[in-house]
Amino acid sequence: MNWKDKFSLDAKAIKASDIRELLKLLDDPSILSFAGGIPDPALFPMNKVAEIRKNLESHPDLNRQSMQYSKTEGYNPLRQWVADKYSSAETEISQENVLITNGAQQSLTLLATALIDAATPIAVANPTYLGALQIFGTRRPNYITVDTDENGIIIKSLKSAFQKGVKLLYTIPDFQNPGGMIIPEDRRKKIIELAHEFDVIILEDTAYRELYYDAPPPPSLLTLEGQFLGEGQWHQAGLVIQIGTASKTLMPALRVGWTIAPLDILEKLVMLKQSNDLHSSTLNQIITHELSSSGLETHIDKLRDVYGRRRDTMVDALRSYMPNCATFSRPAGGMFVWITLAEDMDASELLQKALATEKLAFVPGAAFFANGGGENTFRLSFSTCDDKDIIDGVRRLSTLIQREHLQKVHPKQWS
Numbered sequence: 001m002n003w004k005d006k007f008s009l010d011a012k013a014i015k016a017s018d019i020r021e022l023l024k025l026l027d028d029p030s031i032l033s034f035a036g037g038i039p040d041p042a043l044f045p046m047n048k049v050a051e052i053r054k055n056l057e058s059h060p061d062l063n064r065q066s067m068q069y070s071k072t073e074g075y076n077p078l079r080q081w082v083a084d085k086y087s088s089a090e091t092e093i094s095q096e097n098v099l100i101t102n103g104a105q106q107s108l109t110l111l112a113t114a115l116i117d118a119a120t121p122i123a124v125a126n127p128t129y130l131g132a133l134q135i136f137g138t139r140r141p142n143y144i145t146v147d148t149d150e151n152g153i154i155i156k157s158l159k160s161a162f163q164k165g166v167k168l169l170y171t172i173p174d175f176q177n178p179g180g181m182i183i184p185e186d187r188r189k190k191i192i193e194l195a196h197e198f199d200v201i202i203l204e205d206t207a208y209r210e211l212y213y214d215a216p217p218p219p220s221l222l223t224l225e226g227q228f229l230g231e232g233q234w235h236q237a238g239l240v241i242q243i244g245t246a247s248k249t250l251m252p253a254l255r256v257g258w259t260i261a262p263l264d265i266l267e268k269l270v271m272l273k274q275s276n277d278l279h280s281s282t283l284n285q286i287i288t289h290e291l292s293s294s295g296l297e298t299h300i301d302k303l304r305d306v307y308g309r310r311r312d313t314m315v316d317a318l319r320s321y322m323p324n325c326a327t328f329s330r331p332a333g334g335m336f337v338w339i340t341l342a343e344d345m346d347a348s349e350l351l352q353k354a355l356a357t358e359k360l361a362f363v364p365g366a367a368f369f370a371n372g373g374g375e376n377t378f379r380l381s382f383s384t385c386d387d388k389d390i391i392d393g394v395r396r397l398s399t400l401i402q403r404e405h406l407q408k409v410h411p412k413q414w415s
């Protein structure tokens with residue numbers, strides 16, 4: 001049977017994610033991985049989870065409820081926690097505006113289904129989160145890419161994308177995956193102004209917002225839009241839909257994320273989720289709510305401390321060892337350092353060599369570019385490695401890059 005001919009257009013449009021394919025390789029414990037953007041399991045609040053499960057046993061009704069079907073919108077106490085946390089003076093969010101999803105990835109899936117048709121023009125940053133490109137790609141949109149610099153989206157490039165009639169912008173303003181950039185407040189305000197001038201929906205993905213290592217990020221686009229529109233106006237006139245997740249601050253296997261949206265769109269997303277999976281795990285929502293309601297800030301402070309030190313170690317090692325043919329970022333939060341090699345170098349080729357000779361993995365950047373490009377870029381994650389591995393890995397990678405670069409500059413010497 002030739003299954004390839006039988007697939008729907010959506011199924012034909014979906015491509016294997018380079019990252020997921022790479023993660024398969026990482027079952028090999030001898031590989032030092034800077035590839036996955038995953039939290040360090042050693043930092044999971046396991047004792048707290050055990051305590052919560054034990055407490056549930058002494059609350060038989062809630063314990064049974066945790067194993068029962070529940071409503072699509074999500075567990076109300078958790079929805080209320082999200083609403084309280086993300087309300088601002090100008091935009092009071094109620095639990096009716098919150099849908100709990102199976103991770104932020106499902107929020108993106110539902111939003112893509114609700115808002116994107118074939119050939120719909122949508123704006124994404126160059127580079128942007130591969131998982132979003134993967135799901136948007138199944139809708140076969142017309143990608144209009146927006147250039148970035150060390151401060152994220154460049155406003156001039158955004159304006160020219162909006163002038164092409166885009167329907168929505170997908171953006172990760174805080175410590176972006178993969179580039180690590182944070183968009184400063186003045187640019188955020190400009191993004192809101194332009195969205196209203198051109199009537200463009202904004203999908204704001206806050207996956208890494210809490211993981212700041214220098215200073216807290218500026219107000220979110222959701223909050224700034226509230227200020228722009230005036231008190232209570234977001235509910236009628238808001239264009240910002242915010243997506244969040246417990247994956248980076250608590251544990252990804254909870255598969256708990258959320259969407260905050262005005263009611264008209266939220267109702268549609270609820271219908272889509274209902275047809276998709278009925279609801280997210282009741283038990284996991286209860287656990288997430290308990291973990292979020294007490295001690296969360298202390299836990300996240302610990303993450304900031306550990307990841308922040310790993311960020312410093314990686315950036316210091318890059319400063320010490322990386323040859324001049326590579327430039328790199330110093331992210332103020334998140335999990336990623338973004339590297340740009342000399343124009344004529346190819347990060348996919350480099351990865352093959354790094355795996356073969358150094359047993360070292362990272363993610364080549366091209367997959368994060370919606371319309372191609374970025375072959376000379378790659379992403380390093382510092383979240384799961386200790387200092388020794390970070391220094392050793394960066395040193396070996398730098399030597400490899402230096403060798404590859406010299407080979408390109410002086411090919412004869414090496415033949």
Ligand SMILES: Cc1ncc(COP(=O)(O)O)c(C=O)c1O
Nearest residue numbers: 103104105129177207245247257
């Ligand atoms: C920017 C961004 N958004 C969303 C997700 C998906 O997260 P979740 O585990 O909540 O589905 C990720 C995961 O890596 C991410 O980096």
